[in-house]
Amino acid sequence: MPAKGVCAMSGARFSKIYTGDLRVPMRGIRLSDGTEVSLYDTSGPYTDPAVETDVRRGLPHLREAWIAGRRAAGQPVTQVACARKGLITKEMEFVAVREGVTAEFVRQEVAAGRAIIPANVNHPESEPMIIGRNFLVKINANIGNSAVTSSIEEEVEKMTWATRWGADTIMDLSTGDDIHETREWIIRNSPVPVGTVPIYQALEKVKGRPEALSWEVYRDTLVEQCEQGVDYVTVHAGVRLAHVPLTTRRKTGIVSRGGSIMAAWCLAHRRESFLYEHFDEMCELLARYDVSYSLGDGLRPGSIADANDEAQFAELRTLGELAGIARAHDVQVMIEGPGHVPMHKIKENVDLQRELCDDAPFYTLGPLVTDIAPGYDHITSAIGAAMIGWYGTAMLCYVTPKEHLGLPDRNDVKTGVITYKIAAHAADLAKGHPQAQAWDDALSDARFEFRWEDQFDLSLDPVTARSYHDETLPAEPAKSAHFCSMCGPKFCSMRISHDLRALG
């Protein structure tokens, strides 16, 4: 049985705020001057002291009545189909409030395929969110057990923990036993969209032998996951038979699990990929649930040397073709991107993706800007993630310090999430998002006015900021002192700045 969810943040200065009829959640921070700052909140009911959560019952069904209402009115199932008919769904209204834009703008972006709202009709527990270049940059946290280690309890707790710190979506990448049950616990308790890579479960069904896979096994797995409430699925349909030889001269071959499985299948059968060949049928299936595609980059580069090579871009061209087919079926679609890319080759990825995929949202893993720092790949990749977010990537898939080395634990998940919130927010700032700038301004005002408690509370990670400060100056009076231990009282430039203003 999974553990009880994450505890709320300590201290009474935080509150859960709900805005409007749709009760859109925000995190309220009461500052010492009496004003309140409200921030985008991904943590779900877990951080509302008025809501009692129970992982055995799952979360309340926020979207149930909305979905039923659409069904009764004979409206289309998918958000993109509604948008194209000129309908503004409750989900669109909800994300409009979250993003500070009009619902009509949301509708237009979804209708154009420039943004998606991943929201399976069978995951009514989720709080709607939007992924698109004209909205706040989002982040995804991967969880899931591997065959080697970890349990269901741990994975559910990682999910609530990741959303607590700011994950906008969760991917359950479990590959061991109990895939179905792990996923059930996660979906029923997840306030954010849940993504999966169905081929992992399909492979378990054929005992781990890629060549034993078939469209039928895959389709059944997909139906199972759609029924269960998965919001988006990574599908490596761009790994075509003809692409596989392009990888043989690479330094690190194929580094995507799904990509390597599909390449193995194609080579074993000397046949075109069954995912590619059955793509239309897959679209029809996904459309029935409003499950979104995340078209996987199975041939992404796994090293700096392999960045932007022919294998990678050949697959991207196929993904562009498939995105067009998905849209024709009114299925929402985003495109996955690399990987390992040096800084000077990052922008080309975004430009090409935009052109080939007609502005479908881009969803990238990092990219890592160097290979030489295992143990610190949250940082090597945050550099690339911030840049690619600025260039227009809509969602960033986090990387934890354990990347390349082992399965992340709870601390790694937090570090990965906070690091990626930094990258996403830096991108929002560079794109000129007014909400983003206001947050920095609020924190810098608090810093300059020596309102230490406000500075901590406005931080991405108040717990760490406060504990670092208290290591050297723990006494309560230090919380209003006009200096810290970094420079000491005499050398505090900001204290001198205040004296200057009094003088000048």
Place this chain on the structure above:
Amino acid sequence: MPAKGVCAMSGARFSKIYTGDLRVPMRGIRLSDGTEVSLYDTSGPYTDPAVETDVRRGLPHLREAWIAGRRAAGQPVTQVACARKGLITKEMEFVAVREGVTAEFVRQEVAAGRAIIPANVNHPESEPMIIGRNFLVKINANIGNSAVTSSIEEEVEKMTWATRWGADTIMDLSTGDDIHETREWIIRNSPVPVGTVPIYQALEKVKGRPEALSWEVYRDTLVEQCEQGVDYVTVHAGVRLAHVPLTTRRKTGIVSRGGSIMAAWCLAHRRESFLYEHFDEMCELLARYDVSYSLGDGLRPGSIADANDEAQFAELRTLGELAGIARAHDVQVMIEGPGHVPMHKIKENVDLQRELCDDAPFYTLGPLVTDIAPGYDHITSAIGAAMIGWYGTAMLCYVTPKEHLGLPDRNDVKTGVITYKIAAHAADLAKGHPQAQAWDDALSDARFEFRWEDQFDLSLDPVTARSYHDETLPAEPAKSAHFCSMCGPKFCSMRISHDLRALG
């Protein structure tokens, strides 16, 4: 008495290599296939098991004979004066080997003022290094006690620790008691150039009252530090009286300690800065020792809101003017830069600095690309540092996780150094440096071939990489296993890639 220096890295797979007559040190890594990779090494004699170091005696005087030889031959004192006369110094030969370029190229870059070799004639213990846009990007680590906490022993140990992990220079920013003695211990034991901000000590001499400062007190302090062997000094001569009012409407005023001290002095006396007025005299002094200028950005922005404002750029114009004067005196000079800058405003900083300062090396603090993550400012700043390094910044001043919160401890120093090595190396890669790419290639080859031990040894931080791996798969056989706990054996894409190559 300071503690004994850092211990050598564990394991016999590392060796200290010396190249050529000048015995240029490199770090050799013996790979499991018998080949050896050699990497740039900043750690000094401490990592050579054949050298017995004793902090009470200090390091051997590597450069003593070179300096004496120049003096006997009547050659100029400063590297730039030699370069302009067409002389190739031993220091230039030494850095040429380190950088993999010709000594003549080094001479040309120094003569043009595009690069500096900070090397006080009174710090013969240092191993020469070069700072310039056409060389490997360097990093600086700040150490030094504040009035609130820490001891001399700790600071000397932080210095050896920081160079152990890759710091190319050290700045001693001590502000408490015993400034002179702390600095003496650090310089005598430092294999890398040591920088300081002399106004901190000058302020101590006048009991912490900025208005009591004078050119005479400052000059005496400068002489004391030049005599002692400081290699470069941050001088905030660009904070002119007319610039101070430009900061009053800022969100965070003046955030440079030295900048705020000089602004306070200017306002208190309603006079032009004594550093600006005595700049010629200062140049004559520095030229006698070959101490380099690091012209301080006393008006750097301390928040995203203040980036690239008139105060900052007015000071930069003055720094350009002063750089010209320094060069006329044959004094080596670099220019300090910000600070807090959102991604889209970073490039303008480099372009303007280059234009205004006639290509003098740029030396920046980060920049931090957002204000909202105290406790993680090594990361917010590494994003900006990597980008600004790519754009042409020659040296990056590290930021530790404790920035804005307290004085860094030993672990923070290591985290800051490793994070900045990542940023500098990512910049080298993006600039197309062949040595940089070779390192990534060696590590990625090891990764793809499941040579785990080689992968760890080639990492920026082998200790952390190994320990993360061993947390979940500690057994010795796992060190040659064709998978790790992240994906487990069945889902290892690289294992499947190998199978594919066998098949294909």
